[in-house]
Amino acid sequence: MASFSYQAIDKDGRKVKGVKQADSAKQLRQNLKQEGLMPVDVRENKISENSRNGGLSGSGLVLSSSQLAMLTRQLSVLLDSGMSLIEALEALSQQADGKRMKTLLGVLKSGVSEGNSFADCLAQFPRTFDQLYISSIRAAEQSGTLDRILDQLADHTESEREFRQKTILALIYPILVAVISLLIVVGLMVYIVPQVVGVFEESGQTLPVLTRGLISISEFLQQWGLLMLLVLLATLAGARIAIQNSQVRYRFDQFLISMPLLGRYLRGIQSARYAQTLGMLSESGVALSSGLPIAEEVVENAFFKRSLKNVSKRVIDGESLSICLGQTKLFPMLMVHMLASGEASGNLDQMLKKSARQQQNDLAALVSTGIALFEPLMLLVMGAVVLLIVLAILVPILSMNQLIS
DSSP: OEEEEEEEEOTTSOEEEEEEEESSHHHHHHHHHHTTOEEEEEEEOOOOHHHHHTTSOGGGOOOOHHHHHHHHHHHHHHHHTTOOHHHHHHHHHHHOOSHHHHHHHHHHHHHHHTTOOHHHHHTTOTTTSOHHHHHHHHHHHHHTOHHHHHHHHHHHHHHHHHHHHHHHHHHHHHHHHHHHHHHHHHHIIIIIHHHHHHHHHHHTOOOOHHHHHHHHHHHHHHHHHHHHHHHHHHHHHHHHHHTTSHHHHHHHHHHHHHSHHHHHHHHHHHHHHHHHHHHHHHHTTOOHHHHHHHHHTTOOOHHHHHHHHHHHHHHHTTOOHHHHHHHTTOSOHHHHHHHHHHHHHTOHHHHHHHHHHHHHHHHHHHHHHHHHHHHHHHHHHHHHHHHHHHHHHHHHHHHHHHHHO
């Protein structure tokens, strides 16, 4: 959608003017006529090149999640105190420390001062403000709840960052153990085993099955290991290119969602983000019909997103949100029941946020349990592999000692 300045005449013959969002000038004229206004002049508000980037490429400016959360929170507080958006941006720009933050705020202030919508100005920095952020601001501008939606966005950004950090920190140790274990085994098979086994082959003694198997694996890795690595890298690169195709991405995401453990985790993440976003928008005064398409944008799984598009259409047509979500078989039944309770009591926004928090807690517990099981399992596997290698080397040595004795 674009921002348009318009002049029109109302039923009493008075001239009115303002700024509205529309897909095109033609659509805005139709909207004005439906409101009982006769459009006289409609012009699209173009963000000037100066205010577009202020000498800085918008696509290249990136703020960290903590910086974005702080900026959003401060802007919400200033707007809630009675400041206008331009005054708030000016105040934050004056106290900003970093060059990037100061430049960003200056560009936003210039764009808003020229009559552009705040959402359109934010859209010039796609690497800082995602689609959810921009769509939420656009909906808030139309409903007059900008300060409330900014407060909700700050909560949302902080919650997402905290959940992401917990997940990453929880996964660092097991991934490190797995990588080191793999490197140790490969190093033993490629460098150590051939040197030790060479002594046995020179002696001409009959080697046990375990040792012969170890030699075969070692020779295979020496001969084909590099080629296997190159094939693996080429396969991953090809898969990354292929997945950019929408149909391939859809099938791949459908496969991931259907997997036993990983699928449960992915469904939990997507459903929690969807419910949290929809609850945030509803609590900020955004109509459910407007919030549903925005909430879809936070869902990354293509299969999940297509199901939600059908849900949005049915809910806008008058069906129950909880029933539609339950029929997708993608949302936990506890969440569906909580949303049904919220619809019945008129507290859908609160139930959406509570169910999202509950789902995030369940996911955190699932990750903790999985890691608690993975760590000892990984150590057992590593110990078993090393034991087999040691036995494969030790048994021929013991046999040789017996022959010498």
